Amino acid sequence: MNTWSHTTVLLDEAVDALITQPQAHYVDATFGRGGHARQILSRLGADGRLTAYDKDPEALTEAARIADARFAIRHQSFTALAEWPAGTLAGVLMDLGVSSPQIDNPARGFSFRADGPLDMRMDPTRGMSAAEWLSRADQRQIAEVIRDYGEERFALAIAKAIVARRQERGALASTAELASIVAGAVKTREPGQDPATRTFQAVRIFVNAELEELEQALKASVRVLQPGGRLVVISFHSLEDRMVKRFMARHARAPVDRRAPFAEPAPALLRVLARVRPSAEEIAANPRARSAIMRVAERTDVIPPEALSRLPPRGTRPVARETPATGARAWPAPRPLDSFGFMPGSAS
Numbered sequence: 001m002n003t004w005s006h007t008t009v010l011l012d013e014a015v016d017a018l019i020t021q022p023q024a025h026y027v028d029a030t031f032g033r034g035g036h037a038r039q040i041l042s043r044l045g046a047d048g049r050l051t052a053y054d055k056d057p058e059a060l061t062e063a064a065r066i067a068d069a070r071f072a073i074r075h076q077s078f079t080a081l082a083e084w085p086a087g088t089l090a091g092v093l094m095d096l097g098v099s100s101p102q103i104d105n106p107a108r109g110f111s112f113r114a115d116g117p118l119d120m121r122m123d124p125t126r127g128m129s130a131a132e133w134l135s136r137a138d139q140r141q142i143a144e145v146i147r148d149y150g151e152e153r154f155a156l157a158i159a160k161a162i163v164a165r166r167q168e169r170g171a172l173a174s175t176a177e178l179a180s181i182v183a184g185a186v187k188t189r190e191p192g193q194d195p196a197t198r199t200f201q202a203v204r205i206f207v208n209a210e211l212e213e214l215e216q217a218l219k220a221s222v223r224v225l226q227p228g229g230r231l232v233v234i235s236f237h238s239l240e241d242r243m244v245k246r247f248m249a250r251h252a253r254a255p256v257d258r259r260a261p262f263a264e265p266a267p268a269l270l271r272v273l274a275r276v277r278p279s280a281e282e283i284a285a286n287p288r289a290r291s292a293i294m295r296v297a298e299r300t301d302v303i304p305p306e307a308l309s310r311l312p313p314r315g316t317r318p319v320a321r322e323t324p325a326t327g328a329r330a331w332p333a334p335r336p337l338d339s340f341g342f343m344p345g346s347a348s
């Protein structure tokens with residue numbers, strides 16, 4: 001029995017921003033322990049639907065406790081958002097990063113505070129663990145990952161120390177071994193921060209392909225949201241937040257057609273609505289909330305050119321209409337619920 005719990009960050013703020021139509025279909029892309037998911041279900045009507053994703057088998061075990069025919073969970077990366085038909089969802093929530101049980105359980109290998117196997121995979125059933133990667137990667141690759149994903153000044157010194165230790169005594173196997181090598185290579189410590197913080201963050205991001213998957217899921221969400229649908233993303237470090245911020249800004253600006261730079265620009269796909277930080281009370285009650293930043297954007301009614309080519313066959317697809325203001329092609333009013341791949345109440 002797993003005793004670690006997760007305190008949901010920005011619970012009401014995220015769900016308030018996400019739900020605009022209680023009878024529509026929503027996605028919680030990062031189920032975790034289901035804090036947001038349960039709150040979303042409590043706000044949805046009888047015809048509302050929630051499909052959740054998580055890579056972690058333990059999240060699936062928790063999700064199996066939700067006996068609600070409006071809910072389904074999938075053991076997949078949220079990159080699977082790309083499988084939804086265009087314009088079918090009323091909202092997508094992403095609460096990024098790792099859950100507290102993942103960090104706190106030493107057996108998952110995410111923590112430098114408690115010793116455990118050097119794993120760090122959100123889904124330990126597939127892919128390469130941190131130990132496997134660090135046993136094979138060359139010094140240059142290790143240094144690049146620690147520099148780029150950890151923004152660590154001592155990346156090269158840490159990579160050298162890892163490779164030297166590997167040659168002397170064999171591959172690293174535990175989180176304590178990695179933490180101690182990093183502590184020896186980091187010359188100046190940042191106040192209040194363990195010297196291993198940046199390296200552990202970097203290796204975790206790399207092993208789980210976090211930034212690549214986020215980029216893919218953001219792109220997919222713009223295509224699958226219906227007009228007025230909300231994209232709500234909570235991030236916990238600057239690399240993620242920068243990616244989300246730039247993505248939203250790029251899609252909220254009308255792209256200029258390079259072949260016709262003086263033509264009226266095509267209308268934007270997103271409208272940026274908000275940037276929200278946890279309150280002082282929330283941070284006092286849950287210090288892990290301190291670095292959270294939530295960004296909210298709303299889908300406009302413009303069809304992206306790439307979605308036009310993927311529309312279902314004629315006769316089964318909604319007919320695009322002209323919007324008088326811009327002349328752009330736009331989706332018609334939201335369609336009835338789509339039950340694409342929906343498996344009520346099951347944890348498959």
Ligand SMILES: C[S@@+](CC[C@H](N)C(=O)[O-])C[C@H]1O[C@@H](n2cnc3c(N)ncnc32)[C@H](O)[C@@H]1O
Pocket residue numbers: 006007008009029030031032033034035036037053054055056059076077078079095096097098099100122213214
């Ligand atoms: C911060 S927790 C979410 C907590 C959740 N909102 C709650 O209230 O309990 C992040 C979760 O997202 C999952 N996750 C992270 N990246 C993922 C991805 N690319 N695809 C699917 N799940 C992912 C992690 O396994 C973790 O369980």
